[in-house]
Amino acid sequence: MIARENPFTATRMHSVRYKFSDGDSLRRLRLRLEASGGRGMIVGPEGSGKSTLLDELCRNFAASGKTVFSLRAQRLNSIGSLRHLLSQLRQASSVECVFIDSSERLNRIIWSYVRWRLRKCKIIAGAAHSPGRLPTLYFTTTSSSLLSSIVKELLPRGAEAPKEISALFEEHGGNVRTALRELYDYYSSADASLELPQTVR
């Protein structure tokens, strides 16, 4: 199957909205962020939807008329990466709300500098693998049923969902993103068929 027909392209995956499993909502998340002094972190393991949720939170603030800046932290392993971060912080310091994805890539000293540099921003929200850098707003988790519902959403209407989705979930250790990428690979090697076999491996 060619890329543009693959139901699991990155573009289609990014179009899937974060699914709250515990009755929480984006509105409540925003209220919690504002109540915690405008500082908060979305925490969870890889492939659990942290970036998706942070992006939705960012768009929510933007839609309500706030000025926003979104940045994805990179490891600082060269002068170029340091310059890039400083340039981004210069732009970010002039907006109301800043959203920092992959904040665990910045060491504690750099993170302290980032917080100081953005001290005048009303909102600083981030995503990280472990808690501690800012008050935890929300823990993202995954489940086999979550993966199943995303797969159903991405497959064309009428196409059958894979039957061994729970095995796929286990094989990827709960990482929904890598599980979906495996489904991309499955379809890219399949002959334009949208029926997955009993086992997706």
Next chain:
Amino acid sequence: MSFCAIKLSHGRNTFAPAEKLTGSVEWNLNKLPESAEVRLFWYTTGKGDQDVSIVEKRTLIPSMQYQGEFEFVVPEGPFSFSGKLISLVWAIELVCAGADAVARETIVVSPAGKEIQLTKVQ
């Protein structure tokens, strides 16, 4: 009920580089859009992150009702192509910002008259 549409002349959707591309747009909206544009652009889709480039655009008068024509000259490239990992897709898009109205028509840009298929190098 709001509606907006793009129609390509003669129902054509495959164009050679440097060829003229014409069509018409029409909309009937419930609210006045902040702006209205027809864009000629390409994007990639596949396993990796998306790349997008707006090549040309035509600004239209933002009104609640509109009917008019547009014309572009198809650029020299990149050509439309597809492989297993990535596709490059050309499209014409009508965007009425602030009125949630978008219409899109996918086209093929290729000197061969069809999308180029990338095959595995043996």
